[in-house]
Amino acid sequence: MDIQGFRILDCALVAIATGVKAQTLRELRDKLKTAHPGCFFYHFWGGLLNPHFDDPEFQNDFAVWASRSLNDSGISEKFAVIDPYAFENIEDVRQELIEVIEERLSQTEFVPWAKTGHEFHFIRSQIVVFDTGVTFLEPTEMLHAIPRMSLGSIFYHFIDARRRTEERKNDLSLWLAAFGDTYKKLIEDLDNIDPFFISLTRMRREITLAFNKHLKVDA
Amino acid sequence: MESLLEQYAGIVGHEVIDHLRQLAGPLKGMKILHVNSTKEGGGVAEILNRLIPLKRELGIDAEWEIVTGDKDFYQCTKKMHNSLQGNRDDISPSLLETYEKTNVHNYERLRDKLLGADVVFIHDPQPAAMISHCSDRRNRWLWRCHIDVSRPYRPVWKYLREYIRQYDASIWSLSDFAQPLDQPMYLIPPSIDPLSEKNMALPEKEIKEYLRSFGVSRDIPVLTQVSRFDRFKDPIGVIESYRLVKKYVPVQLVLAGGGASDDPEGEQVLNEVKDFAGDDPMIHVLELPPDAHRAINALQRGSDIILQKSLKEGFGLTVTEALWKGKPVIGGDTGGIRLQVIDHFSGFRVTTPEGASMRIRYLLKHPEIRKTIGKNARQFVLENYLITRQLREYLTLVVGMVFGSEEKIELRMHER
Numbered sequence: 001m002d003i004q005g006f007r008i009l010d011c012a013l014v015a016i017a018t019g020v021k022a023q024t025l026r027e028l029r030d031k032l033k034t035a036h037p038g039c040f041f042y043h044f045w046g047g048l049l050n051p052h053f054d055d056p057e058f059q060n061d062f063a064v065w066a067s068r069s070l071n072d073s074g075i076s077e078k079f080a081v082i083d084p085y086a087f088e089n090i091e092d093v094r095q096e097l098i099e100v101i102e103e104r105l106s107q108t109e110f111v112p113w114a115k116t117g118h119e120f121h122f123i124r125s126q127i128v129v130f131d132t133g134v135t136f137l138e139p140t141e142m143l144h145a146i147p148r149m150s151l152g153s154i155f156y157h158f159i160d161a162r163r164r165t166e167e168r169k170n171d172l173s174l175w176l177a178a179f180g181d182t183y184k185k186l187i188e189d190l191d192n193i194d195p196f197f198i199s200l201t202r203m204r205r206e207i208t209l210a211f212n213k214h215l216k217v218d219a
Numbered sequence: 220m221e222s223l224l225e226q227y228a229g230i231v232g233h234e235v236i237d238h239l240r241q242l243a244g245p246l247k248g249m250k251i252l253h254v255n256s257t258k259e260g261g262g263v264a265e266i267l268n269r270l271i272p273l274k275r276e277l278g279i280d281a282e283w284e285i286v287t288g289d290k291d292f293y294q295c296t297k298k299m300h301n302s303l304q305g306n307r308d309d310i311s312p313s314l315l316e317t318y319e320k321t322n323v324h325n326y327e328r329l330r331d332k333l334l335g336a337d338v339v340f341i342h343d344p345q346p347a348a349m350i351s352h353c354s355d356r357r358n359r360w361l362w363r364c365h366i367d368v369s370r371p372y373r374p375v376w377k378y379l380r381e382y383i384r385q386y387d388a389s390i391w392s393l394s395d396f397a398q399p400l401d402q403p404m405y406l407i408p409p410s411i412d413p414l415s416e417k418n419m420a421l422p423e424k425e426i427k428e429y430l431r432s433f434g435v436s437r438d439i440p441v442l443t444q445v446s447r448f449d450r451f452k453d454p455i456g457v458i459e460s461y462r463l464v465k466k467y468v469p470v471q472l473v474l475a476g477g478g479a480s481d482d483p484e485g486e487q488v489l490n491e492v493k494d495f496a497g498d499d500p501m502i503h504v505l506e507l508p509p510d511a512h513r514a515i516n517a518l519q520r521g522s523d524i525i526l527q528k529s530l531k532e533g534f535g536l537t538v539t540e541a542l543w544k545g546k547p548v549i550g551g552d553t554g555g556i557r558l559q560v561i562d563h564f565s566g567f568r569v570t571t572p573e574g575a576s577m578r579i580r581y582l583l584k585h586p587e588i589r590k591t592i593g594k595n596a597r598q599f600v601l602e603n604y605l606i607t608r609q610l611r612e613y614l615t616l617v618v619g620m621v622f623g624s625e626e627k628i629e630l631r632m633h634e635r
Contacts, residue, residue, distance in 0.1 A: 012242050012615040015406040017397040038626045051408050051603035053561050117369065121394035123406065126619045130241055130630040150238040201602070 003178045005135040006142070006171075008149065011156040013049040013127050015042065021119040025070060025112045028062075028120055029101040037090045038124035044084045044093075045159050046125045048200050049152065059196045061120075062097065069114035075104045083196075085162045129156060139176060139183060140215050146208045151200040158203060159195060172207070186214040223414075224276050230413050231607050239607065242614045243277035245622070245630060250280045252336035254329070256296065256345035258285055260509040261447075262409060262536040263342050263365055266606065269412045273610055282336070284329055286346040288321040297484055299344045302375035303368045304451060304531045310375060322348035334358070338617055340390075347382045359620055362386045365409065365533050367554045369395045388620065392534045392555055403624070405616050408555060410609035411539045411600070416512035418543055421520060429517035435471060435503055440583055443473040443522040445515055445540075448488040451531040453551065455495050456572045458502065460528065463576035465501070468583055475505040475518055519544050523589070524582055525566075528575055532556050542566075543600040545593035549578045559604070565596040 018036055022028040043061040058064045058080045067076035078100045084093045105111065114120070132153070136142050157171040165174060173190045176183040189210040193203060228236040251274060257264050267283050274281035288296075295314040302308045326333065326349040333339055334353060339360045341347055350360055362383050368376065368391075376398065383389060388403040397404045411418055427437065435441060442461060446452040454474055461472040474492060476485070489506065496502040507514055519525060525541035527550040534555030541548050542559060548566035550556040560566045567578040582589050622628050 010238060010241060012238070012611055012618075014612050014615040014619060015394075017391060017394045017404040017406050019397060019399040019404065021394075041626075051558070051608060053558070053564070053599070117395065119395075121397075123394055124626070126615070126625075127627045128242070128615050128618045128622075128630065129627060130244070132237075132241055148234050150234045152238055199602075 005137045006175045008132045008134040008136070008145075008153055009129055009156050010132050010150050010152040011049075011127050011129045011160065012152050013046060013125050013155075015046065015050055015123050015125050018122045018124055020122040022122075023114050023116070023119045025066075025072070025075070025101055026105060029098055029105070031122060032094060032098050032101070035094070035122050036124045037094075039122045040084065040090050040093050041163070042123050042125040045155075046123070048159060049155050050125075065114070065120045066112075069118040069120070070112040072104070072112045075100065075112070078104070085168050127160070139179070139186070139211075143211055143215055146204065146211055149204060151204065154200050154204050154207070158193075158207070162195075183214070186210060189213065222276060223272055226414055227273075227607055231601070231605060235607055239277060239611060239614065242611065242618065243274075243279060245618055246614065247278035248280060249338070249617070249621075250282070250336040251338045251340070251617070252332055253281070253283045253340045253342065254286060254333075254346045254349075255283075255342035256286050256288075258283075262534070265412070265415065265417070265536070266409055266609070267342075269415065269606055270610060270613070273606070277614075282332065284332060286321070286325040286329075286349075288325075288345075289317070291317040292321040292345075296343075296345045299375055299379065300366060301451075302372040303344070303366050303379070305367075305370045305372060307372050308375070310378075315378070319348055322346065323352060325349060326352045338620065341386070344379055347379060350385045351382055359387045360385075361388050361390055361405075361616075361620075363390045364396065365392060367393075367396055367531050367533050368398055369554075371398070388616075390616070393558065395554075396533075405612075407609060407612045407616070408558065408604065409534045409536060410604050410606045411536055411543060412606045413543065417516050418540055419516070421513070421516055425513070426517045426521045429514055430521045433473070433503055433505055433514075433518070435473060435518075435521070437521065439501070440468070440470045440524075441473060441522045442470060442524050442526055442579060443475065443518055444526040444528065445475045445519065445537045446527065446529070448476040448485045448492060450488055451529055453528045453530050454488070454492045456530075457526055457528050457575070458492070458495055459572035460526070460575035460579065461502065463572060464579045464583075467580060469501075470579075470583070471501045471503065473503045473505065473518055473522065475503075475507055475515060515540075516544075519546060522546060524549060524579055526575065526579075527551065527556060528569065528572075529553055529556065535559065539600055539604045542596035542604075545597045547582055547589050547592040547596065549575050549582075559599075563592075565592060565599055 020031050022031045063076045063080035066072050066079055082096055087093045161171040162168050173187045176187050193206050224236050253267055255263050271281045271283045291314055295310055295318045298308050298310045337358055340363050342363045343365055384400055390405045390407050391397040392408050394406055444457050464470050493504055496504055519541050525546045525548045527535055527538045529551040532554035538548050538550055538556055538559050542565055548560050550560040550568055552568040552570050560568050569575045569578055
């Protein structure tokens with residue numbers, strides 16, 4: 001069987017302000033209805049490629065804002081567990097966020113609000129994807145290359161791939177699957193890397209560990 | 220001799236530099252011009268001093284020009300700066316006329332370069348009006364705002380906005396600062412240069428020598444604020460904090476200010492600070508020349524805690540510098556300080572002199588916490604606020620402007 005090599009792509013992201021902001025939970029719901037679709041990708045994943053403080057508690061910006069600025073841990077927790085890849089498309093994610101807010105608003109006697117200067121700012125992003133010109137024909141060739149992959153490559157093949165591929169999986173697992181059962185255990189380990197709550201640097205380390213565990217000759 | 224990029228690879232890793240080289244591939248030979256108002260003093264000049272050679276090393280034909288003007292021009296642009304940060308400071312028609320005429324004069328002087336570049340970055344309000352004189356331009360112009368414009372004094376912003384809306388795009392340090400405009404508004408925080416004299420590692424002997432020369436003892440804890448003598452930096456509030464601390468703990472305060480050639484108000488504020496400090500031998504008010512980078516580096520490294528108790532702040536690069544040196548920072552809860560100073564992780568954010576004094580006393584009492592915070596702080600800057608990250612975002616933005624405005628741009632090999 002002729003299996004195509006794995007081409008390493010890379011990407012870089014720049015954030016773009018939309019000028020839309022919300023100060024109360026109700027405003028957040030209303031602005032979500034018309035927010036640019038790109039905002040959802042940015043607020044769930046964009047932070048990984050953007051300068052920010054890696055919040056140890058929450059992975060998405062909606063949860064961070066609800067916790068830090070609205071001081072509403074209940075809705076923050078509901079936001080935090082939303083996995084955008086569990087939904088068919090962005091519109092479903094938008095709807096889920098709105099429904100979570102509706103539910104909260106129906107339970108509370110007052111509308112949670114943030115202090116002036118602590119509003120939620122809707123941000124979208126632009127991503128440039130480029131080919132590094134590097135192709136690997138065999139998985140073993142990647143052992144030494146993965147620790148040197150840029151964080152942009154990790155993002156593209158492990159985060160972006162989940163919205164890009166039909167199987168909602170990372171690119172490496174899909175490529176390894178073409179070799180039949182040979183790399184079944186490695187694929188399982190790669191699929192089990194939880195992209196929530198870790199930085200791209202940590203994700204690169206976990207991918208490296210999985211490759212070393214299964215492919216290193218002296219392993 | 221090692222190239223600049225190779226020197227950075229030693230700090231940020233080779234993969235980061237390879238990434239920059241590949242991203243810059245489609246931009247090789249492109250002419251990019253930056254224009255601001257000073258070559259010395261202030262964070263903008265410091266960053267441009269290094270960004271330009273880095274872009275050149277990546278094959279981009281980058282240049283840097285400055286606009287010049289008389290005392291009235293700088294008085295006007297200082298008022299603009301203050302008003303954009305929220306001061307209700309009306310600008311007289313005669314000063315605005317000087318601003319406009321100075322921009323015409325500078326446009327005529329720089330015309331060939333401005334029209335010959337593929338992309339022009341105009342920094343801050345000083346050169347912003349030049350755009351209105353080149354209606355025949357075919358290149359792309361971006362306005363880079365380094366100021367906190369979250370709550371501007373409306374009449375001044377309305378005046379300036381007539382110029383800004385003529386740009387193809389604008390760049391802001393934080394989303395809170397971005398004003399509604401009908402153009403792409405990119406968000407790119409600034410950065411520091413780890414190889415510059417202000418941020419490079421220094422021998423302990425040199426640090427000691429600098430402190431000695433300023434009369435600062437290493438036997439008593441040192442608190443330092445490095446910033447221009449500007450009311451928004453709240454130097455008076457810093458002295459008040461120090462006085463509250465010294466009731467309990469012996470401590471010294473260093474207020475070190477470098478002047479910038481486009482800031483006419485500095486001297487007046489400096490005199491106010493000196494008056495307020497009085498003859499307290501433990502307060503060291505230092506006027507440093509714009510090129511005193513090693514001295515500032517040594518002061519930051521020789522300090523126990525760094526303060527940046529600003530009431531308004533653009534981004535606060537002095538905070539980034541201090542974090543890079545592994546120092547906990549007590550900063551005002553404003554602007555870019557919010558992005559950098561995270562309570563208990565890299566320092567503390569405060570809103571009053573009383574709040575600052577409590578946090579200072581807490582940190583002085585717990586050296587082990589100072590150490591942990593310092594370690595976090597350095598790693599945080601390494602991953603987020605070094606110049607290589609800012610360069611990456613500038614390159615991404617320019618690629619985006621040249622190759623399309625879609626959310627995702629996929630470059631084929633031949634385009635690189």
